[in-house]
Amino acid sequence: MAYVIGIADPLHDAGLEWLRTRGAQLIEGDAALDALPHLDALIVRSRTKVTREMLQQATRLKVVGRAGVGVDNIDLDAARERGVIVVNAPQATTEAVAEHTIALMFAAARHIPQADASMKQGRWEKKRFLGLELQGRVLGLIGIGRIGAAVARRARGLGMYVLAYDPYLPAGVIAERGAEPVPTLEALLNRADVVSIHVPLTEETRHLLNRETLAWMKPGSILICTARGGVIEEEALLEALEEGRVYAAGLDVFEHEPPGATRLVTHPRVVATPHIAAQTQEAQRRVALDIAAEVWNALEGGSLRWRVV
Numbered sequence: 001m002a003y004v005i006g007i008a009d010p011l012h013d014a015g016l017e018w019l020r021t022r023g024a025q026l027i028e029g030d031a032a033l034d035a036l037p038h039l040d041a042l043i044v045r046s047r048t049k050v051t052r053e054m055l056q057q058a059t060r061l062k063v064v065g066r067a068g069v070g071v072d073n074i075d076l077d078a079a080r081e082r083g084v085i086v087v088n089a090p091q092a093t094t095e096a097v098a099e100h101t102i103a104l105m106f107a108a109a110r111h112i113p114q115a116d117a118s119m120k121q122g123r124w125e126k127k128r129f130l131g132l133e134l135q136g137r138v139l140g141l142i143g144i145g146r147i148g149a150a151v152a153r154r155a156r157g158l159g160m161y162v163l164a165y166d167p168y169l170p171a172g173v174i175a176e177r178g179a180e181p182v183p184t185l186e187a188l189l190n191r192a193d194v195v196s197i198h199v200p201l202t203e204e205t206r207h208l209l210n211r212e213t214l215a216w217m218k219p220g221s222i223l224i225c226t227a228r229g230g231v232i233e234e235e236a237l238l239e240a241l242e243e244g245r246v247y248a249a250g251l252d253v254f255e256h257e258p259p260g261a262t263r264l265v266t267h268p269r270v271v272a273t274p275h276i277a278a279q280t281q282e283a284q285r286r287v288a289l290d291i292a293a294e295v296w297n298a299l300e301g302g303s304l305r306w307r308v309v
C-alpha cells in the first residue's frame with residue numbers, strides 16, 4: 001500500500017516529485033492537517049506547529065520531517081512518548097543562511113534599505129546615510145555550529161576578526177572553525193562590534209539576549225539574528241536601540257511570526273526581513289530533496305542521517 005504523506009507547508013517541487021515517483025500519496029496544505037489519522041508521515045517547515053494534540057490524532061504516524069534545521073515548532077516530548085520519529089534537514093540551508101546573515105550586516109551597517117526607500121521617494125540624502133565599515137571590526141558569534149562556521153568563513157574574507165562563544169564546543173574546535181574562543185557571553189558581548197546569533201531556540205537560549213545581557217554589548221554595536229525569534233527579548237532590544245547601545249539590528253526572525261508592524265520592526269535602525277534566510281532557490285530544492293529521502297528512509301526502516309527523536 002502507498003504511504004500517505006502530509007505536506008503541511010510549501011515544499012519545493014523536486015521533493016514532491018521524488019516522493020511521487022516512489023508511489024507516495026501526497027496530501028498538501030491544510031488538507032494534510034485534516035487527514036492526520038490517515039498519515040504515515042508529515043512534513044512541515046516552520047509555519048506548522050506540530051502539537052501534542054495533533055500527534056494524538058495521527059494514530060498511524062511514523063515520522064515527522066522538518067524541512068529545515070529548527071525543530072522548536074515540534075513537540076519533541078510528545079513525539080518521543082508516542083514513538084514517532086522526528087528528522088530534520090540540517091545541512092541544506094547552511095550557505096543560504098550564512099549569506100543572508102552577511103547581507104543583513106551590510107544592510108544594517110550601510111542603511112541600504114532606508115537609502116533605497118528614500119530614493120524611491122525622489123530624495124538624495126547622502127549625509128543622512130553615513131554608515132560603518134565591517135572590515136577591521138570584531139564579529140562575535142553566539143554559537144558556531146554549521147551556520148556560525150559558514151558565517152565565520154565569510155566574515156574573515158571581509159577582513160573581520162571573529163570571536164565565538166559556544167559552551168557546547170571545545171576551544172580547539174572553535175579555533176579550527178576560524179574563531180577565537182571566548183569563555184563567556186559577557187566576554188563576547190564586551191568585545192564584539194557586530195554580534196550574530198546562531199543557536200537554536202531552547203529553554204536555555206530563550207531570551208539569552210535580555211536587558212541584563214544587552215547591557216554588556218559595546219555601545220554602538222550591531223546585532224544580527226537569523227536564528228530564532230525568542231532568543232532575543234524584543235522589548236529589551238527596542239530599549240537598547242533607543243538608548244543607542246545597539247546602533248542597528250538586522251532581524252530575520254521574531255518571537256511571534258508574522259510580527260506585524262511592531263515598534264521593533266518599524267524602528268528606523270532595524271532592517272527586518274520575513275524569515276527568509278533559508279529562502280533561496282538552491283537551498284529550498286536541497287532541503288526538499290534531503291527531507292524527502294530522510295522521511296522515506298524512516299518509513300522504510302532504513303538508516304537515518306538526521307534523527308532528532
Ligand code: MLT
Pocket residue numbers: 045046067068069070071093227275278
Ligand atoms: C530553519 O530552521 O531551517 C530555518 O529557519 C528556515 C525555515 O524554517 O524557514
